[in-house]
Amino acid sequence: MNDWPALDHFLRTDPRDVGCDQAMEMLHVYAELVAAGGPAEQRYPGIAAHLRACGPCERGLRGTAGRGARRGGLTGTCSVRRPH
Numbered sequence: 001m002n003d004w005p006a007l008d009h010f011l012r013t014d015p016r017d018v019g020c021d022q023a024m025e026m027l028h029v030y031a032e033l034v035a036a037g038g039p040a041e042q043r044y045p046g047i048a049a050h051l052r053a054c055g056p057c058e059r060g061l062r063g064t065a066g067r068g069a070r071r072g073g074l075t076g077t078c079s080v081r082r083p084h
């Protein structure tokens with residue numbers, strides 16, 4: 001078996017982290033709030049925590065915000081998965 005960098009990452013994840021699925025779902029809303037200069041981090045602390053922990057989602061946010069919050073424009077694969 002390999003070692004488990006993903007599990008290691010998971011164990012260091014912020015407990016407020018909502019996980020990839022919810023972050024992806026809310027990313028365009030979050031990106032719009034960021035783009036509008038709103039208090040995105042205070043409003044969605046779970047997503048902010050996830051974006052700090054998950055590089056692909058964070059890049060997705062920047063890509064989404066950079067393209068004017070275009071929906072469905074995420075690229076890359078999330079590396080943080082949490083059980084439901």
Ligand SMILES: [Zn+2]
Pocket residue numbers: 019020023050054056057078079080
């Ligand atoms: Zn993610």
